[in-house]
Amino acid sequence: RADLLRRGALRAVVALPAGAAPPYGIPLHLWVLVRPGADERPPAETLFVDTAGLVPDAGRDKLPWPALKNAVLDAWTGRGGDESVARTVPVIELLDDEVDLAPARYLAAPAAGGTAPELAAVRDRLDETLRRTRGLAPTPVPARPAPRPLTTVGELARTGALQLRTGGSGTAPAGGRVPVLTEHDVLSGAAPSGTLPAGGPGEEPEEPVLVAEGDVVVPVLGGGSVARVVDAATAGAALGRNLQLLRPEPAALDPWFLAGFLRGTANNRQASSFASTATRLDVRRLQLPRLPPADQRRHGAHFRSLAEFEEALRLAARLGEQLVQGLYDGLADGSVEPA
Template identity: 65%
Template sequence: MASALPSAFASPSAFAPPGFSSAPTEVRPSLLPSTPLLRGAAELASELGARQTFEFLLGRHLDANPRQYTLTPADLAGLMADLAGPARTVLDPACGTGALLRAAAPDGPAPRPEQADQRLHAQDAVPDLAALTGLRLALHTRAGTRAAAGDTLRADAFPELRADAVLCHPPFNERNWGHDELAYDARWEYGFPARTESELAWVQHALARLRDGGTAVLLMPPAAASRRSGRRVRADLLRRGALRAVVALPVGAAPPYNIALHLWVLRRPDKAPAQPEVLLADVGQFAGEGRGGPDWRAVRDAVLDAWRDFDGAGRLDERPGLARSLPVIALLDDDVDLSPARHLPPPTAADGAGRLTDVRERLGETLRLAADLTPAPAHDPAQPAPRWPLTTVGELVRGGALVVRTGTHGGHARVPVLTDHDVLSGTGPSGTLPESDEEPVLTEPGDVVVPVLGGGSVARVVDDATAGAALGRNLVLLRPDQAALDPWFLAGFLRGTANNRQASSYASTATRLDVRRLQLPRLPLDAQHRYGARFRALDEFDRALKRAGRLGDQLVRGMYDGLTDGSVAPD
């Protein structure tokens, strides 16, 4: 069903909710929805509701085609919408699945006055994505929505639009963007982009679709800030006051996850600034730990605080290592390099030395803790291994000793989400839930959470710090009756390598764990507590080793940086 989702929505205007319109699209017979597909979708919608069904099917489709689409994470989309500010008319000319426009639309019961009668405009070169975005926005927002399919640069669907805000995650590094046929296009007010500068074509398209004083926020590759082929366009954007800020994001903020992408904030000039300055910020220090992605709360607070102070005053005092504003004239050299890291003052030597001292002390404490937690020697290997009677998770569920819940694809609760990456890396909840009518599964102390994809033997016991988070996708929650089953005993035996191997099934590209087939011994509660205490100590040792590794990396990197920038003396 999931793989056929775009086919079912190839002609959305025939059955879209009121307020949705789409540019006419020819529907080939091979793309017409099948009767079983529609019947299955209708049955699911009657059970879950339209919004939740749509998000479920969309999630399944995206999971099945991870390389086909470039997605904008919800946290990043929210930050971009906040930088643009409340807007009545919003355009996304490369809409993908509509994440940016969803973030820009009000989701509360009463929108701000400037968002009343909001109009959303979406275009994408892929007809399926334009249709998906139109339906998604019509289901999730009160705004009027127009979605169109077509190549935005070559066939703009909204040539007369003058929007309050433009949000865009354009395709990167495209050579075939229309350089030859668009040489005399009126949109190139700031200079004709080179063939290798497709991103600067998208920047100028966004400015051309703004009203005077309107704001555009674009996600950009870092090379766009420094390539020599784009320096003339960058220089004119600066001279005329159109480029207001460049923000370097942490690595892992959005695909491609191995590159620290930039945000460009632009404003269509309604008058020439008297003393133009541009904001440069770098929040790469908030990259986070493990696979959980950036510390989005810290990123959001730092970026919005710097932007609002700068936007209100037209300048920003230096914030060492984080942000500053520079006069435009200071950037108009031969390179016009806008990379924030090249212009930001480093942290003061005292700050850097203080941080290194703190990291060193924390590393020493962690290493001492790890030494204290080192497991005791094993018992005499000559002793025979015990032979327990075994049971399975499925049998415990049927007997009432366990409750099994699976992660949701959406929810209406505004709570952090525990993702499978969080469980695997041992970090705190880092995800967010798409809005839907579904009731999220909230964790409680003593729950055991198990990832079902990837083939690893991992089980995490929920503590007080994690309790209350929503359970994310690809996770199974086991809630034991603690009068009959010790949570740490349960989690410890579920982590056994042989146990996981016998409960796993293998597809061509992934390994999936059938949690109900996992085994554990039938032991009295007092024996469970003894095993549970041992497993808990092992878990603390494991976390101490990981923490020591991260602190060690920070100390080594800080020492290299300090020695090379002069903030640390060799003696």
């Protein structure tokens, strides 16, 4: 590496986002090499470009190639002005003991929250979210314990009140892209972040399990009590691995009623097997009370309100983390003053 720099053969290093080229799981570096001329004087600087930060967590099939191309070409032609994306570094500064040529080492790190006005906007949004969260906070109402007849998910499946499907299979059709609802998406309340793998040449695509609005998705590993009701924005995604889908018959089961009772801690514990390395949930053993449709809808409405409150808490936490880290960065680099 040091010899390439001294001879002027290495002109630029471009960091690509993960998914740009195989192996798709890691970001790669592209080295721009030029055969040095015999009488040519080596350049005094080397260009470093980092496009990975332009598309965080984009995934293989979501890369905005025009934006990436423009960022690299602008840097190559000297039109790039953002030093968190591109910068030329004197060769003499690169020739240390390590000769580390990773672009991230030489580029300015963007602040987590951006500029002071951007951080103020995050603060305003956080205030609004906290007000909404306070309004959504539920009030516990004491109830008289009373025995209720119970049924299990397995019994409901046998009677046709719901369908059970297991995720993890399927391939994308040729030239098509199918988003995948992953286990992490369900646990974090995020949008589908995965993609179905493509089938082999000449192979018929394997039909995946696609989620529909009103389905209930439950992770089966880890020991947590999580159940997510699929909304219109998530419908059509493929069901990922380690997930179980419950599709209730609308006339028999309210989806929010179903999801709410599936989240009970004691319910999950009695339906789980505890091994030395992992906890696995047997969805068929999960229990819920036998209630008429009107009572199901009443419980379901309350469970849905709890889900909205939970999502507001998640958003407040994300905004709070962004504001705190942005202020740390701003105070450290001098772009923000102490109040």
